[in-house]
Amino acid sequence: MIDPIEEVYLKKYKDLNTDCRVLLTDKEVNSIPRIAGIFREDLTNDFDLLIGLHAHGSNLQIINACKKYNRDFVLLPCCVIDEPLTKRPNIDWLKSLVDFAANRGFEVKKTTLNFKGQNTLIYTDQYLTKIPTLYTITGLPYSGKTTLRKELIKHIDFELVSIDNIMDKSNMWREGHPTQDDWDKAYSVAYEQLKTYLKANEDVVFDGGSLKFSERETQRNIAKKYGARHKLIYINTPRYEIIKRRLRNQKTKERGDLTDSEMEKAFNMFEEPRVNETPLEYSTPEDLKDWIGENLS
Ligand SMILES: C[S@@+](CC[C@H](N)C(=O)[O-])C[C@H]1O[C@@H](n2cnc3c(N)ncnc32)[C@H](O)[C@@H]1O
Numbered sequence: 001m002i003d004p005i006e007e008v009y010l011k012k013y014k015d016l017n018t019d020c021r022v023l024l025t026d027k028e029v030n031s032i033p034r035i036a037g038i039f040r041e042d043l044t045n046d047f048d049l050l051i052g053l054h055a056h057g058s059n060l061q062i063i064n065a066c067k068k069y070n071r072d073f074v075l076l077p078c079c080v081i082d083e084p085l086t087k088r089p090n091i092d093w094l095k096s097l098v099d100f101a102a103n104r105g106f107e108v109k110k111t112t113l114n115f116k117g118q119n120t121l122i123y124t125d126q127y128l129t130k131i132p133t134l135y136t137i138t139g140l141p142y143s144g145k146t147t148l149r150k151e152l153i154k155h156i157d158f159e160l161v162s163i164d165n166i167m168d169k170s171n172m173w174r175e176g177h178p179t180q181d182d183w184d185k186a187y188s189v190a191y192e193q194l195k196t197y198l199k200a201n202e203d204v205v206f207d208g209g210s211l212k213f214s215e216r217e218t219q220r221n222i223a224k225k226y227g228a229r230h231k232l233i234y235i236n237t238p239r240y241e242i243i244k245r246r247l248r249n250q251k252t253k254e255r256g257d258l259t260d261s262e263m264e265k266a267f268n269m270f271e272e273p274r275v276n277e278t279p280l281e282y283s284t285p286e287d288l289k290d291w292i293g294e295n296l297s
Contacts, residue, residue, distance in 0.1 A: 001034045041065040045224055049128055057082025067104045070227035074123040130201045134223040138210040139235030141258055141266050142245040149207050151288045155297050159197040161190050163208035173256035198226035211270045234279040
């Protein structure tokens with residue numbers, strides 16, 4: 001809810017699935033998240049859908065914001081009050097809104113709600129089901145990022161951006177490598193791939209260390225720019241387990257080996273996700289399938 005003025009919320013509504021009337025408790029009503037301020041376009045990125053209920057003065061802004069952030073809208077307009085629009089004689093306000101949205105490339109649909117009065121609703125449904133998600137997997141080398149990603153593909157259809165794969169392709173694990181230059185190149189290829197997939201509305205898993213806050217911030221900003229949701233997955237594996245896996249890999253050579261100094265560098269570089277990054281934390285040895293079912297499906 002976005003409204004500068006404290007409104008009295010209706011407590012009664014009808015659950016369309018059960019066709020039953022529902023009465024909310026005071027506690028439920030008071031816990032409806034609310035932004036006490038005016039609507040601003042930049043708020044749009046945090047929401048999947050914008051709904052304007054007799055949203056005086058914000059209808060045009062909502063349409064513009066949806067255009068900018070690739071979101072759908074549902075508008076139940078009543079009148080032209082406070083809109084930056086001159087009411088023209090013989091021109092219907094609802095039609096003006098539909099034309100305004102259509103001129104911005106929206107295919108506007110119309111329906112009516114079952115009450116008397118201003119009950120015509122206009123809406124779009126071109127983006128809601130298509131908002132892509134960027135999953136950033138963070139965790140130390142050998143923590144299990146690739147294992148998680150391989151399990152995840154059984155639950156979610158996504159495109160993969162993998163630093164390891166990019167490095168493999170360019171043979172960056174050869175003697176004396178990867179150098180800092182290799183890492184930089186791999187990341188810039190990865191970010192280009194990421195942008196291409198998000199632009200095409202694909203869900204993406206970014207499988208790289210993303211050890212530093214700033215790297216994760218870059219990915220969050222890319223997600224924001226392309227109108228995608230962002231989820232941070234933190235694989236928290238104890239260090240003794242990481243060391244054990246590394247020793248095992250030196251024998252099996254399943255993946256590229258990191259030198260002692262590279263391992264130390266990773267340990268030093270790693271910045272645990274902060275609370276405000278709202279990470280979804282997987283702790284080894286929790287059952288991976290169950291964890292994905294509970295957190296990501
Ligand atoms: C007709 S009332 C509708 C209230 C409520 N949405 C409903 O459906 O019952 C219009 C509301 O728009 C709010 N409002 C006016 N300008 C606004 C703005 N720029 N951003 C957000 N809300 C605004 C007013 O405070 C008022 O509560």
